[in-house]
Amino acid sequence: MDKIARIDMGAAGGPKVTVGDLGQYAGLGGRAMTSLMVAAEVHPLAHALGAENKLVISPGMLSGTTGSMTGRLSVGCKSPLTGTIKESNAGGQAAQVLARLGYAAVVLEGKPEGDDLYKIVINKDGIQVIADNSLKLMDNYPLVAKLRQEYGDKVAYMTIGSAGERKLLAASIACTDPELRPTRHCGRGGVGAVMGAKRVKAIIIDDAGMKMRPPKDPEKYRDANRKFVEGLRKHPVTGEGLPAYGTNVLTNVLNEAGGYPTNNFKSGQFAESASLSGETQAALEIQRGGSATHGCHRGCVIQCSGIYNDKDGNYVTKQPEYETVWSHGGHCGISNLDTVARLDYMDDNIGVDTIEMGVTIGVAMDAGLAEFGDDAAAIRLMEEVEKGTPLGRILGSGAAITGKVFGVERVPVVKDQALPAYDPRAIQGIGVTYATTTQGADHTAGYAIATNILKVGGDVDPLKTEGQIELSRNLQIATAAIDSTGMCLFIAFAIMDQPETFQALLDMLGSFNGITMTGDDVVALGKKVLSAERDFNTRAGFNKHHDRLPRFFYNEPIAPHNQTFMMKDEELDEVFNW
Amino acid sequence: MNITVKLFASFRTGRFEIESRDYPPGTSVADVADSLKLPRHELGIMMINSRHVKLDRLLAEGDTLALFPLLGGG
Ligand code: SF4
Numbered sequence: 001m002d003k004i005a006r007i008d009m010g011a012a013g014g015p016k017v018t019v020g021d022l023g024q025y026a027g028l029g030g031r032a033m034t035s036l037m038v039a040a041e042v043h044p045l046a047h048a049l050g051a052e053n054k055l056v057i058s059p060g061m062l063s064g065t066t067g068s069m070t071g072r073l074s075v076g077c078k079s080p081l082t083g084t085i086k087e088s089n090a091g092g093q094a095a096q097v098l099a100r101l102g103y104a105a106v107v108l109e110g111k112p113e114g115d116d117l118y119k120i121v122i123n124k125d126g127i128q129v130i131a132d133n134s135l136k137l138m139d140n141y142p143l144v145a146k147l148r149q150e151y152g153d154k155v156a157y158m159t160i161g162s163a164g165e166r167k168l169l170a171a172s173i174a175c176t177d178p179e180l181r182p183t184r185h186c187g188r189g190g191v192g193a194v195m196g197a198k199r200v201k202a203i204i205i206d207d208a209g210m211k212m213r214p215p216k217d218p219e220k221y222r223d224a225n226r227k228f229v230e231g232l233r234k235h236p237v238t239g240e241g242l243p244a245y246g247t248n249v250l251t252n253v254l255n256e257a258g259g260y261p262t263n264n265f266k267s268g269q270f271a272e273s274a275s276l277s278g279e280t281q282a283a284l285e286i287q288r289g290g291s292a293t294h295g296c297h298r299g300c301v302i303q304c305s306g307i308y309n310d311k312d313g314n315y316v317t318k319q320p321e322y323e324t325v326w327s328h329g330g331h332c333g334i335s336n337l338d339t340v341a342r343l344d345y346m347d348d349n350i351g352v353d354t355i356e357m358g359v360t361i362g363v364a365m366d367a368g369l370a371e372f373g374d375d376a377a378a379i380r381l382m383e384e385v386e387k388g389t390p391l392g393r394i395l396g397s398g399a400a401i402t403g404k405v406f407g408v409e410r411v412p413v414v415k416d417q418a419l420p421a422y423d424p425r426a427i428q429g430i431g432v433t434y435a436t437t438t439q440g441a442d443h444t445a446g447y448a449i450a451t452n453i454l455k456v457g458g459d460v461d462p463l464k465t466e467g468q469i470e471l472s473r474n475l476q477i478a479t480a481a482i483d484s485t486g487m488c489l490f491i492a493f494a495i496m497d498q499p500e501t502f503q504a505l506l507d508m509l510g511s512f513n514g515i516t517m518t519g520d521d522v523v524a525l526g527k528k529v530l531s532a533e534r535d536f537n538t539r540a541g542f543n544k545h546h547d548r549l550p551r552f553f554y555n556e557p558i559a560p561h562n563q564t565f566m567m568k569d570e571e572l573d574e575v576f577n578w
Numbered sequence: 579m580n581i582t583v584k585l586f587a588s589f590r591t592g593r594f595e596i597e598s599r600d601y602p603p604g605t606s607v608a609d610v611a612d613s614l615k616l617p618r619h620e621l622g623i624m625m626i627n628s629r630h631v632k633l634d635r636l637l638a639e640g641d642t643l644a645l646f647p648l649l650g651g652g
Contacts (some may be wrong), residue, residue, distance in 0.1 A: 236622065237650035245587055247651030252586050256644045258628040269628075278651075279587060304651075322651050447652050453630075454650055455623055461630070493650040560628050 001059065001104035001213065004125055008119065009011065009198045010051050010110025015118060015129040022104055027513075029061035031087040032484035032529050033105050034346030038085055041531040044539035048080035048190070049167055049197040049324045051111035054334060055300035057098070057158070057203075058106075060486015064099025064213045067508055069227050070230070070486040071096045077095045079168040079189035080417040081398055082354070082440035084292040087463040088191045089444070089483055091296030092175030093156035094203075098122070099486075100210040103474035108198045110270070117165070117199055121151070123206040135201045137162045139349045139386070140174045140182035140289050143202065151204045158203040161351025164192030166388050168396035170356040171196060174348060176298050178369060179306075183318040184296045187353035188442065189417060190398075216514030219275055224507035229301050230478040231501025235494035237456060242490060243293045243303040247322040250421070250449075251330075253390030257462065258451050258560040259426035261419075262330045263372045268426045268471025272335035276325050281337055282306070288312045302490055320354070323443075326421035327358020332365055339379070346382045352396060357382070359418035360399045367406035410552050415440035415542070423559045424549060424565050427452050427462040431565045432472035436547045436575040438533035444489055446475035450496065457496025465566050473575050477526035480533075485509065527578065534576060546572050579603060579639040580584040581610070586646045601637065610643060622648030627634060 004025065008016045025033055025038070030381035034056040047051035055077045062070040073095035073121030079086035096555065098106065101122060112118075116131045137141060139161040147157055156176055163171040171192030174182035186192075215221035232238040241249055252258040255273040262270040274280065283294035290307035296318075306319030320340055322327075327341040328334060347354045360380050384392030394405050399418040404409030412419040417440025425433025429448030448471055452462035460467045482489055487505070496503040502519070510517035553565040584596045592630070593614060601610065607624055623646040624631050637643060 115625040146647070153621065228640060236620070241587060241647065242650045242651065245649075249587055249649050253649060254645060256584070256586075256625055256628060256646075257630075279590065312611060367640065450650065453623070453649070456648060456650055459630075463629070489652070529641040 001064070001099055001102055004105045004107065005103055006109055007127065007129060008106060009112050009118070009200065015112065017127045017129065021083040025104065028061065029104060029482070029483040030072065030074040030486050031076070031089070031480060031527060032059055032076045033058035034087050035085060035104065035529050035533050038076045042078050044536055048078045048083070048194060052079050053194055055108040055194045055198060056105055058104060059095035059099035059146070061485035061506060062372050062512060063095040063483060064214050064510065065215065067221070067486045068229050068299050069491055070302045071299055072486050072488050073186070074483060075173055075186040075191050076417045077191060077194045079440070080203070081190040082417050084415055084440060084542060085249045085438055085533045086187045086189035086191060087483065088186035090175045090186040091300070091488065092177050093297055094158050096297060097156040097205045097207040098412065099206065099213060102188060106455065108200055108548055113196060113197050115199070117201045118231060119202040119204060120200060121204045121206070124209045124217065133508055140351050141349050144180060144182045146177060147202055147204060148180060150323060151206065151508055154208060155204055155206040155559060157182065158205070159530040160192045160195050160201060163351045163385065163396055164395065166396070167175065167193040167196050168295035168352065168353040168385070168393060168402065169193060170351050170360070170396050173481065174350050174351055176412065177318070178298050181318065183348050185348065185353070187355065189440065192351050193352040214568055215512040216266055217511040220511035221371055221508060222265045223512055224504050228501060228504035228508060231498050231504060232301055232491065232494050235498060236492060238302045242302050245278035245282050246304050246306055246319050248281050248290065248320070250322040250324050251277045251325060252279065253453060254422060259423045259453065259462065260326070260330055260521065261412070261421065261423045263333050264294065264331060264366045264410055265423065265558070268423050268560060270330035271421055273330060275335045276329045276337060276340070278322070280310065281319065281325070284337060285309070285319060287415055292319070293522055294319065299304070300488065302488065303431060304490060310338065317348060322346040323360065323421050324354040324527045326359070327355050327394045328378065331358055331362040332378055334375055334378060343378060346386065352385065355420050356398045357385070358417045359403045361405050362393050363399045363408050364395060364406065366410060367408045378566045411550060413441060414549060416491040417441045418539050422449055423558060424553055425563050426561050428461060428465055428565065428567060429460060429468040429471050431549055431553065432468050432567055432572065432575065435549050435572050437476060438471065438530065438537055445479055446472045447479070447492070448475060456493050462562060463563060465571070468567065469571050469574050473578065476530060476575070477523055477528070479525035480529040481522045484529060530576065547572050579637065581637050582642040582643065583610060583643040586644065587649060588647055589645055605637050606633065607631060607635050607637070607643065610637070611645065616645065623647050635644050
């Protein structure tokens, strides 16, 4: 990864590609690359859909190597949904392939005049930008099928569906999995709308003729990777729970703990949660000839995903994640996994974030557009998004917009991004992360659920305020670093509990570059990323008063614990004081 | 005393999902786990009435005890 490609989509005479060296970004990858570049180069007051915004696509520092778990991709920009800086992270094949081609970043800049639509082909011979209006308003599954006829099956595709072209604020960027399904999405923050604004419909990445990236110290790297994989296989979460049940194993856990937001955050428990559970889902997947264990990219040894078939054994979608099963399920009072799977497919196909869309439908239900628990109505609302009707465009612009348009008071967003599947009144630690992360409400930014609920990597009482600030701070720092390595965040379960597995990760990072990496170096990297993101947000007009939850979390206690969010404002303001 | 025991994920294999069971007063979470032949080192999340508890916690009449192996997700 020794070069950066910049594609000026607005250049006079048509899009122009410039490939340069790394300069000030040497050594960076993933979130470190996207956030440092956006912070340095994008005007903080830029319109997110304007020519001044940039879409930075970056494989992680270890992507494209023989290291396991290294296939995560970061996409960064100023978010049209939140107005903050954004890093949206996905699996799929793109990161590995892009890294092997030597690109530490591909940056989409400017904005073309006119309404031509473009595809970008990246291979060993360079980068071509080609107008292709035959792709207009195609959704992801048919789009990838069409592109495969031309570019084949040995490439990775990054695409936007109709939602991205329409610049809807929930629009995602799809990355294909090893079997070329457009199922792994940079979902959060409307990154698909930024790609759509630049009129880029598809990026086709072909690493034919390229080799794995070589480590500086191959023997040490191989050895560290072996120990790392051993550690992942040994830990019960990464070695057994995630492969067998996927992330949706959390439905029963969160429901039992009273932190499962139900019917738009009106209760912490859902009476019908058992029918949505990971246990039920995995059994159904196996029974229908799908699979409960599948990797989103080659080289993943955890394999938390799966394949969801219908009752006749036909493919419907990849295994819906816990967040999706919640947002389209319990959050909307829906308890049918087939409905959830259908909605997950529609999200992937149209190209929208499953969390934002599900939460929005729940807010729409609260507004009276449909009844909670009405499966058919939820699908009808998604069809509006698919068709791009005025109602569909409102819904596709997320929970905050929908709540405003329909006069809903209980709108679960921070910085206009929808809250994920954990109620901050029953789990104070995750509320700290939702409130303070640079990204708008986001669970992955500092996954306090691990220590609050799952008792992995420590034990902090979810119903108390003690210890939550420090916990969220440390997790946010560690996450910013892991998101830069290209490693899937789920490695955290093993490295938090097993010092030797954390050491193996450090040794992988070190031996790849022929240096020694320490825990302090990782912390320093995480802080550097967060500081750049915070700085951007400050210049974009955000201050401490934005680092708060919506008032109803402070005013309305939730069953079964009958608690509110109790963290004090002054405490929240301490998260980034290090 | 009457205790509702709920098991999850791999703990269900060869056991049950939910059962109402009788235990003598003074029974702890560890005693219940032992009675179900759940290896203690595999116990990840233990909750009584939706609150996390430790192995030595004593049960009371009418309690609901939920036992999970170590799990993760997100
Ligand atoms: S653990 Fe899951 S999300 Fe992470 S890389 Fe593997 S399949 Fe993808």
